Amino acid sequence: MTEANWDLFRLFSVVARTGSVNRAAHELGMSQPTLSRRLKELERYVAAPLFFRASSGVKLTQEGEDLQRSAGEMMLAFDSFQRDLRSRVGQRSSVVRISATEGMTKHWLLPRVKKLRELNRRIYLEIISTVNQQSVATSDLDYVIRMGDPGENDLIGKRVADIPMGIFASERYLAARPVPRSLHDLKDHDIIGHTADFVSFRNIRPSQRHVLEYFSTAAGTRSVVRVNPVANHFAAAGVGLGLALLAVPFAQAEGLVQVLPQETVTMNVWLLRRRESDLRKLTREVRRFLEGEFAASKAWLAGTHRTSRPTRRKA
Structure with a gap:
């Protein structure tokens, strides 16, 4: 993967929040193997492991914690952008x-x-x-x-x-x-x-x-x-x-x-x-x-x- 896919960061944020690939897959409405494959794509892109995988779920590595903070800021900024966009589009559409x-x-x-x-x-x-x-x-x-x-x-x-x-x-x-x-x-x-x-x-x-x-x-x-x-x-x-x-x-x-x-x-x-x-x-x-x-x-x-x-x- 030569470019970061925004959707990968979104998937990562859900896994980091739930602490479980299975729970995140259920919440996202996708299969666990598909979600695991997408997470590996992200790890290859950042060239570092993001999770410690265990039977009880997953824990963030140091790189994962750093990415979670950055991804959280991106998600907040994107949510703000979406609210502003809906407001502007709604005003013009009326x-x-x-x-x-x-x-x-x-x-x-x-x-x-x-x-x-x-x-x-x-x-x-x-x-x-x-x-x-x-x-x-x-x-x-x-x-x-x-x-x-x-x-x-x-x-x-x-x-x-x-x-x-x-x-x-x-x-x-x-x-x-x-x-x-x-x-x-x-x-x-x-x-x-x-x-x-x-x-x-x-x-x-x-x-x-x-x-x-x-x-x-x-x-x-x-x-x-x-x-x-x-x-x-x-x-x-x-x-x-x-x-x-x-x-x-x-x-x-x-x-x-x-x-x-x-x-x-x-x-x-x-x-x-x-x-x-x-x-x-x-x-x-x-x-x-x-x-x-x-x-x-x-x-x-x-x-x-x-x-x-x-x-x-x-x-």
């Missing part, structure tokens, strides 16, 4: 980190946190609310709720919902302007955002691309403000700055009015994770909860819970 867009966080995720906490008080959520695509690997995230392109190939998950993107404005804005009756009319309206804000849309259905093209073209000539993050487009529309392309359910929740409701762009919603996330029990619970809540709220996410009617300007 935290579930989720990244979601600002709109998804405000209008869908946060309203469900209380229900999740009622199911399991041990769960502690850390939510990163951002429109940027967070990397699960580099950010130590457990889940990413992503709209549009699922992104990283090393993630697993599934599409959990579809969200329509529609054109919205405030009642104040529509009270002062003719309500758009077609996409062609967008050129006559103030637009919130910039063409660059819409080029990142991917996986748009071919039948809906014209909506994005018309809105992007209008933004290229009639953009009145560009504000980042894009989540602030809700606020910009709310104060009457112009028309904005927004997620339908979130815009409805903000009290905005949808114009041209027949013209929408559908975005897929993905719940993504690493395979390793399933090793944590609480993380698995959160996944089942989120999947169930997405299934139960598909109609709301699709914007079919209410009908928005554009306000017409009085003659």
Whole structure:
């Protein structure tokens, strides 16, 4: 044996404590011949006898006593390490980190946190609310709720919902302007955002691309403000700055009015994770909860819970 095996020191400590190879073997759940063979390996490694063997049991040699003191210190240090490790692992395992867009966080995720906490008080959520695509690997995230392109190939998950993107404005804005009756009319309206804000849309259905093209073209000539993050487009529309392309359910929740409701762009919603996330029990619970809540709220996410009617300007 060229290197010391930690397990040999553990076996030695049990034999030294019990004073008997037979009793130690029984306590360790192994056969007496196997334990004796392992002890001889340790004696060959230290190049010294560790026990005086007798019919009544074993007694430590001088070398054995020295090793017992050193091994005892190692065992205490290892026990302390194990307790510290369990504590640290336990603390991280009770935290579930989720990244979601600002709109998804405000209008869908946060309203469900209380229900999740009622199911399991041990769960502690850390939510990163951002429109940027967070990397699960580099950010130590457990889940990413992503709209549009699922992104990283090393993630697993599934599409959990579809969200329509529609054109919205405030009642104040529509009270002062003719309500758009077609996409062609967008050129006559103030637009919130910039063409660059819409080029990142991917996986748009071919039948809906014209909506994005018309809105992007209008933004290229009639953009009145560009504000980042894009989540602030809700606020910009709310104060009457112009028309904005927004997620339908979130815009409805903000009290905005949808114009041209027949013209929408559908975005897929993905719940993504690493395979390793399933090793944590609480993380698995959160996944089942989120999947169930997405299934139960598909109609709301699709914007079919209410009908928005554009306000017409009085003659």
